[in-house]
Amino acid sequence: MxxxxxxxxxxxxxxxxxxxxxxxxxxxxxxxxxxxxxxxxxxxxxxxxxxxxxxxxxxxxxxxxxxxxxxxxxxxxxxxxxxxxxxxxxxxxxxxxxxxxxxxxxxxxxxxxxxxxxxxxxxxxxxxxxxxxxxxxxxxxxxxxxxxxxxxxxxxxxxxxxxxxxHTPKDLVMTVIHPQIEVKTSDARSVIKQKVTLKQAIHQWGNLGGLVSGLFTEDYDLIGRSLEDVIIEPMRSILIPEFNNVKNAAIQNGALGCGISGSGPSIFALSKGMDTAKKVADAIREVYATTGLDFDIHISKINxxxxxxxx
Incomplete structure (x- = not known):
């Protein structure tokens, strides 16, 4: 019915x-x-x-x-x-x-x-x-x-x-900057190598397990240590203006970790607490203000x- x-x-x-x-x-x-x-x-x-x-x-x-x-x-x-x-x-x-x-x-x-x-x-x-x-x-x-x-x-x-x-720890807050350029998913996939080394795979498996564990135990330090990509980010980041500077600014201002959102060009930074997320937003805004590119910044709790x- x-x-x-x-x-x-x-x-x-x-x-x-x-x-x-x-x-x-x-x-x-x-x-x-x-x-x-x-x-x-x-x-x-x-x-x-x-x-x-x-x-x-x-x-x-x-x-x-x-x-x-x-x-x-x-x-x-x-x-x-x-x-x-x-x-x-x-x-x-x-x-x-x-x-x-x-x-x-x-x-x-x-x-x-x-x-x-x-x-x-x-x-x-x-x-x-x-x-x-x-x-x-x-x-x-x-x-x-x-x-x-x-x-x-x-x-x-x-x-x-x-x-x-x-599990979603209640204090996690996401800051996302979206540069007003388009990176098509199909294009972002085309730059990815189809083979990785065993060393890279082991490194990535460890991070994935660490992040899942960190979420369930609400271990924010572990979450931060695990937000590392040794396979995809090195190749895709070249498609995103100022990526490394944004990532450094986010980490320096208290973000647990920072990386590419999906296929880009958006960049996410995950923080503990709204105050830190807002501080991170201010820092990455300063980075992009020098580029001449339009951009949006979103600050959001996890839904x-x-x-x-x-x-």
């Missing part, structure tokens, strides 16, 4: 993926930046994107990540229904903070809610990944999983898909709930 509510408005949050040591497997959900979406059910079968504001994105269903994700859901759903989708983008495409993931995850979450939740949040991850596949050519879950589950998430396995929600109903 479907919910009596045929329309819903949701907040689809931005996310930070990889978190230095967890390429394609780690992510976390932000609380202060995200898209808004209005999803409604229709008696006319099919999925339609009826409005997009804030970005120049395809309105054709098969070319839009939200449309593709909802179509994947409806292929499994037993009844034929229609869905209309309005998207109000506040996360810029190519920003590195999960723009496509917000649209994909927000759409399937809202449709599932209107249908009285026939699918679990973990199953919704699979549908939303189809949107990510359209956006980047790779069906990764490190952004859609935290958007749907909230907090920090770990993709333990992709085949079969196994996503684990991790443990994920997608939220607005009305």
């Amino acid at each position: 479907q919910s009596q509510t045929k329309r819903i408005k949701v907040f689809a949050p931005a996310t930070v993926a990889n978190l230095s040591c967890g390429f394609d497997v780690l992510g976390c959900c932000l609380d202060t930046v995200g898209d808004e979406m209005i999803i409604s059910l229709s008696s006319e079968p099919g999925v339609r994107i009826t409005k997009i504001e804030g970005a120049d994105l395809p309105i054709e269903t098969d070319k839009n990540v939200a449309g593709v994700a909802v179509k994947a859901l409806l292929e499994i759903y037993e009844k034929e229904i229609g869905v209309n989708i309005e998207i109000y983008k506040n996360i810029k495409a190519g920003s590195g903070i999960g723009s496509s993931a917000a649209s994909s995850a927000g759409a399937v979450w809202a449709v599932n809610h209107l249908l009285d939740n026939p699918f679990s949040p973990h199953k919704l991850v699979e549908f939303a990944m189809e949107g990510e596949k359209l956006a980047s050519g790779n069906a990764h879950a490190d952004n859609v999983a935290p958007a749907l589950l909230g907090g920090f998430t770990l993709v333990r396995s992709y085949d079969p898909l196994d996503v684990i929600k991790l 443990s709930a994920g997608i939220k109903i607005l009305e």
